[in-house]
Amino acid sequence: MLYHCSKCGHSETFWNSRDGVTPFMVSCLVCAESMQHIAWHMDKCEPEHKPKKGDRVFIDLTKERYIEQMTEYVKMLFAEDVHDIRGRYASEEEAVKAFTSDFQEGSPDIIVWEEE
Secondary structure, eight states: OEEEETTTOOEEEOEEOSSSOOOSEEEOTTTSSEEEEEOGGGOOOOTTOOOOTTOEEEEEOOHHHHHHHHHHHHHHHHHHTGGGHHHHOSSHHHHHHHHTTTOOTTOEEEEEOOOO
């Protein structure tokens, strides 16, 4: 699946390891803007594909990873008191619990492939 950033021109091919939909937009590693899924007609089903080290891969998001991601996000929000978060939640833990209550099995996540 080919993604392209219109801001910096970076293009990247992702592998979808899951049986599910993938995001139309993802973050660009070069400039942090949004990359768009392009050239849909070139997407291929290759169940035997082995990604190379450094490739980004879509996987199923686990509840544990979602909690980790939201914990880091909430820490950043509390540190800068973004959107008066300290006034809306008594603690970081309470905010994480609220933020993770909408977890859905099968949601997509992105990892960087580490194996050679």
